[in-house]
Amino acid sequence: MAVPGGEPGTHRRFNPLTGRWVLVSAGRDGRPWQGGREVPAAPPGTAHDPGCHLCPGNARAGGAHNPDYQGPFVFTNDFPALRPVRPDTGVAGTGPSPLLANRLLHAEPETGTCRVICFSPRHDASLGSLPLAGIRAVVDTWAAQDRELGRDWRWVQVFENRGALMGASSPHPHGQVWASSSLPDEPAAEDARQRAYLAEHGAPLLADYADLEAAAGERVVLEGEHWLVVVPFWAVWPFETLLLPRRQVARLADLSEAERNSLADTLRRLLNCYDAVFGCPFPYSMGWHGVPGPWPAPSGDVSGPSGAGAYWQLHAHFYPPLLRSPTVRKFLVGYEMLAGVQRDLTPETAATRLRACLHSPAAPAGQDPAGQTGLARPKADR
Structure with missing residues (x-):
């Protein structure tokens, strides 16, 4: 989808999932930077740290001892x-x-x-x-x-x-x-917008959006049979991504075996792709948004066209703060705090840079736990 006028100048983009806008000011990422610089993170160098509150067998800060766990x-x-x-x-x-x-x-x-x-x-x-x-x-x-x-x-x-x-x-x-017993602000906005979209258009908002992005291609980072990763059209953070299932599914609990295997491969490729952008462990906050509950036990599948959660599409947000190097991050301050959010790098440019990192040695495309390909190779250069 092209922004009117070809190469976009300063413009606003609408987020249909929340009803909010983001100001896009392409090219400002090249401005001189004399602000604070972060110290690039280095991965821990030991498999077990006796001083870590989370390592197996160690005492936690609250006094309890962790078991000798072998998995999650x-x-x-x-x-x-x-x-x-x-x-x-x-x-x-x-x-x-x-x-x-x-x-x-x-x-x-x-x-x-x-x-x-x-x-x-x-x-x-x-x-x-x-x-x-x-x-x-x-x-x-x-x-x-x-x-x-x-x-x-x-x-x-x-x-x-x-x-x-x-x-x-x-x-x-x-x-x-x-x-929590109440619905927080972000999912409440997404819930209202997705309900209204289904009532008006007869299809889940994010299912339509995934089809649109897959057809356009310019913001796609990874594309496979079960999952799609895009830099959303309305992204706020420089290398923000949105992870979407390709069928209508309302919550994590309803994912099929094939979707879970494919998700494991998708996550590994995306996270290693992030680490390859600046050659460092990429910081981020990520989280899953599924249909609000509560859902009675035994928990039946609430997904699908006839399910109670048919208006909602499960998705994960990835919000990494780094802007142009391991030491320069994006800040939400000033105008962002007082008026509205703004970004310097277009989502299309960010997606191009992420796709270029997919074939880095740090971003392997492996096999799923069953020994089958977990995610299709990206189409063309995707």
């Missing part, structure tokens, strides 16, 4: 942001009730739970460096957490912060899952 390990966060007990009453929450309410001020209790997912026992690993069987085990853990927590909670947020630049408290490969 899940535990309740020792310092959770959400708790299943209402802080005002000391009893389990049964739904929001006002703590304070008038015309301008409103507060209410919020309950939930927070868990940590260690991806691997190896301190020196990353999600993208794991063998495909190891990544598939992480995918299955995500899906199991989604299925379990989605029975009781309105929202289940699976996410990973990679690197100190994105606030990761430990270099040990890990992510988190937070479940």
Whole structure:
């Protein structure tokens, strides 16, 4: 899809998933930079760190000891942001009730739970460096957490912060899952927009978007039978990507065996592609957005054209902050905080640079855990 006028000048792009706009000012990434510079991250050099709170057998900050785990390990966060007990009453929450309410001020209790997912026992690993069987085990853990927590909670947020630049408290490969009794702002906006789109057009918003991007090609990073990775037309972060399934599926728990195998390969290729952009461990925040719950047990498939979640398309957002080198990052400050978000690098340029990194030695295309090709080779140069 070409922006009117050929090579785009300054323009705005609309995000149909949230209803917000992003200002695109192509070429500003080349401006002189005299601001602060980040220290490039170096991967841990040891498979087991006796001082790490997440390594097998070690004591955590809260005092508990980790078991000698061999695959993904899940535990309740020792310092959770959400708790299943209402802080005002000391009893389990049964739904929001006002703590304070008038015309301008409103507060209410919020309950939930927070868990940590260690991806691997190896301190020196990353999600993208794991063998495909190891990544598939992480995918299955995500899906199991989604299925379990989605029975009781309105929202289940699976996410990973990679690197100190994105606030990761430990270099040990890990992510988190937070479940809450209310629907947070970002998924609430996506939920409303996807419901309205299906009602108006008779198809899921992100399914139509995936078809559009696959046909256009210019923002596609990876394309296969089961998954599509694009730099979204409305991207805010310089090398932001959106990961989409090719069939309508509402949540992680509903992914098929073939989709899970393919997802493992897609994740490995994408994450190694990121590391190849500037030749360093690429920091990012990523997370999955699936249809809000709760869904009753036994959890049936809510996906598909006739499912209760037919309006929603599962997807993952990847938000890496690096702009033009391992030491120069994108900041959301000034205009972004006071007016609206802005980017310097066009999404089309970012997608071209990411595609160029797919064939780097750091971005292999491997075999899935069953020994079959997990993701089709990119079409043409994709």
